[in-house]
Ligand code: IMP
């Protein structure tokens with residue numbers, strides 16, 4: 001029985017494990033002959049649960065870093081409409097960079113993040129997203145490693161939130177506002 005606020009389970013825990021394992025294999029295979037150091041960059045906050053599982057399925061040396069961006073609110077650095085709230089600690093110049101995102105929806109966030117990171121001269125820049133909502137796309141984003149396409153529904157769980165709630169659910173569920181207040 002799903003929690004209050006969850007209409008139904010869209011991706012169960014076992015299915016998530018399969019997706020993450022497959023992505024880890026694809027990514028390992030992709031970088032196996034690379035000469036540069038791999039930097040895995042998680043976009044906070046949504047990617048942290050997925051990223052924690054994913055990196056343990058990538059059999060390749062890496063360093064990890066995080067980036068927090070926001071379309072609104074206070075910021076320290078701004079680039080276009082997107083604000084870098086917390087920047088990377090690491091330099092990515094000359095390194096292979098893999099960006100990890102929870103979900104690509106309109107594509108606006110990701111395309112701007114790509115632009116910012118591209119300007120720093122990485123050896124390569126690849127994109128991995130756990131979920132993809134193609135029906136909502138406004139800006140084309142190159143997705144190199146895609147977990148699963150989902151329908152145009154608002155989903156929560158496995159790191160995805162609604163107002164910072166539900167990130168701890170071990171599955172991905174479809175949010176239903178009618179049952180949320182229970
Ligand atoms: P985009 O710029 O429209 O691609 O927005 C991507 C961001 O919107 C993601 O990183 C999520 O934080 C958020 N988002 C989009 N769809 C959902 C959803 O169904 N559930 C939770 N967050 C979502």
Ligand code: MG
Pocket residue numbers: 044045046047102
């Ligand atoms: Mg997000």
